[in-house]
Amino acid sequence: MAPASTSVAAAVASAHATFLASNQKSAQLHKDAAQHMPGGNTRTVLYAEPFPLAIESGEGNKLTSVDGRTYTDFLGEFSAGLFGHSHPRIAEAVQTALASGWNYGGESVCEKKLAAKVTERFADGGVDLIRFTNSGTEANTFAIGAALEFTGRKKIVIFSSGYHGGTFVFPMDLCRWTHNGRVGEAPCRNMNLPHEFVAAPYNNLADTAAIIDALPKDSLAAILIEPVQGSGGCRPASPEFLRYLRDTCDKLGAMLIMDEVMSSRLGLAGALAAVPGETLKADLMTFGKWIGGGMTFGAFGGRKDVMSLFDPALGSARRLMHPGTYNNNVFTMNAGLAALKIFNAEAVTKLNARGDRMKQGITKALFDTGLYSKEHEQYLTDVLEVDSLSEETKLYTGKDSAPVALPRVFISSRGSMLNLRFTGSDAGYWHNVYYHFMLEKGIYLASRGYTPLNLVITDDDVDMFVAAVKEFLEQYKTDLAA
Template identity: 75%
Template structure:
């Protein structure tokens, strides 16, 4: 039996079990197809053969319409950092409900949240901030500010980057862009029509060559996530971030750091944490984007940065000079109240505790991967930092420590930083393996992203982490023969 046949049979068996256990989810999904294309209004939530329909959430548990319960290891892709119906956030929203919520005017709470926000994230380079409704909006306006400030058009982005629904850059698309955009693109995205320039993530040599090939004074901005969320929890090498900072300085471009997901990884965000761990001159952004957890799970986004850049949004400048930034719900009182509570709850102590729990999960998964013989222990060092270096000219390579030699991507491996983790698969059957793993974990009572993304939330307990590690160990044992081949 070929490996491909074995994988196909494993997928079929996983789907048959899922369908047997989730008939009501199937019925609702089928009926929803009459009102939404594919029965879906959010692409990332779809998983073959159909998604679980959630009935309710409480604390760290989700319950489906089929009466099945799951420990929530997805946390709404990190927006649900506080679990379900956290009492302090619920009280904050209740306060908004009893005070009216459509003011059509400025409120006290938005000014309080802005002050708290600057105090929290100024270490990353934030002097002034403006609120939005989503991370996508935050990146839209950050890019717009960079174009207006520099008077240039080109924006450097990176392979597997995701900056919102209109800024999606899978590797195949980036390689197509790099090749000169000949023929039809390999995937269909609805990116805004900016002059994007693709570069390989973490690859200093190839990125430098791409930047050096650009016309003089054409690069407006460099946009990067310090840890790629949608791209698989892939950390940027500190040296790569420092190179981008120095390059932006040299060329007069703006460095935009997307912390929509990663701001949870340090008391002042991931960039500040990386900077502090490396020592030396702090790496600061010119502009930063935020979202997800800061609004307490409500609709939220924010962008901010250097005072001289953000000053362009001052409405007192008048129509000829200011940048317009409208938005009915930019300062909605639900999010502003919830955000104040969120920043109180997720303080520096809570950040450290959650990252420690993430490291415990990382340690456990690393142990069972090594014990399963998926890859040799001397290649994937215990609790090592996995750094992937993409290439447009060759294969993506993986490094497991500062002095390690590059290795090919294992068939299954872990990418993580703090409380953000992703068990990942590579090779031609990677998509099938992600689906098999997803369904296996559902059967173990674990809910996560179909791509394997598992950002921890504050109500996950040590016993839940132990359960997750045991489930991964069982998965590896069940499919050891197929994965080893």
């Protein structure tokens, strides 16, 4: 990150001093862990300056740190913790698995039942057949592999700020570097798998069309997209953009892969939810997190003719291999069956409504503090739509075609997925100040501001969160408005 401006640097220093004074045990554990893990950490996304909290226990929607402080959990394990930390029906499902033994080395009844339930729920999205994995990363790995094999092509269009697992990370700077022919030194290190990725601007139909049209004939194997970007800040793709991608894949004979690892929590499927009244089917769809009840889980599924490549009854010259010791582990299979019953259509609707309540409260606070102006009002639908028009267009073309400038802070959301976001050169520092401010208020969230709601969160919790955001905005509105 660029050096912080004077005002935010002072805010960061103050926040870190307060955090250290209140979390001495977490600080010491982090220091000790650095002797055994690089940076004392084994999951990058959980690190936050100056050090992460060490969690001792969780119950319901509460987390307790080793320092004895209790927080209301608004992170929900980035969607995997949709059911809270101790849902009795999930606990019962896992106990059932424990009572029947595990590590079978064979097929189980529960995996066959779960496959039937998942395909039934997502059939309208294009899921005829399903295969289970251990993570969303694995699910996207196999979906991409299936698309390459089925089409006999190599190029895969991905989008700026996309995240599809630890080996498919596409920050905007990396996409710009790729798009510009890798001019100069790479802006960030990554361990992305060496596929022929083609970077395009998310939600920018005109520039994406130009990039795809410039590809060699019959080279495009797949387009991989999150209908609502999770790591990218809860940005929904527009219906027009998704329709264009579907039509383009049909025209070119390519596969449309919908990464629904997070966005499937929004309804039948995030892609369908993004295009009200339409049936927009994917060729392949990937899942994870909540469908396994919070256990280790991922899945990929889709068209019968594509997924049939994984039929183990086919001869070795015709089939695709999909091994994985824990693909069908009994803990996840049992927990998944309980999860799909708990998170039914009624629960989805209620949770999305609670997300809308939170968004409306934060939006009002942004107007009340003067950080939103009248010129922003017409763009406040599902997300502040100038986000895509401004940042992405400028990223690829150097031109700013946005009708209104992005505010320094804004709320981006779809249903129960929400993210307070900051812009400008100090954005990373403001995210850190906001994160620590909310921790001091007893609220646990992602350090990047991501707050996917879980089923244990109440309206009172939401109102408490909104009040804390408003207090933060009031305290820093002068600096944020500058």
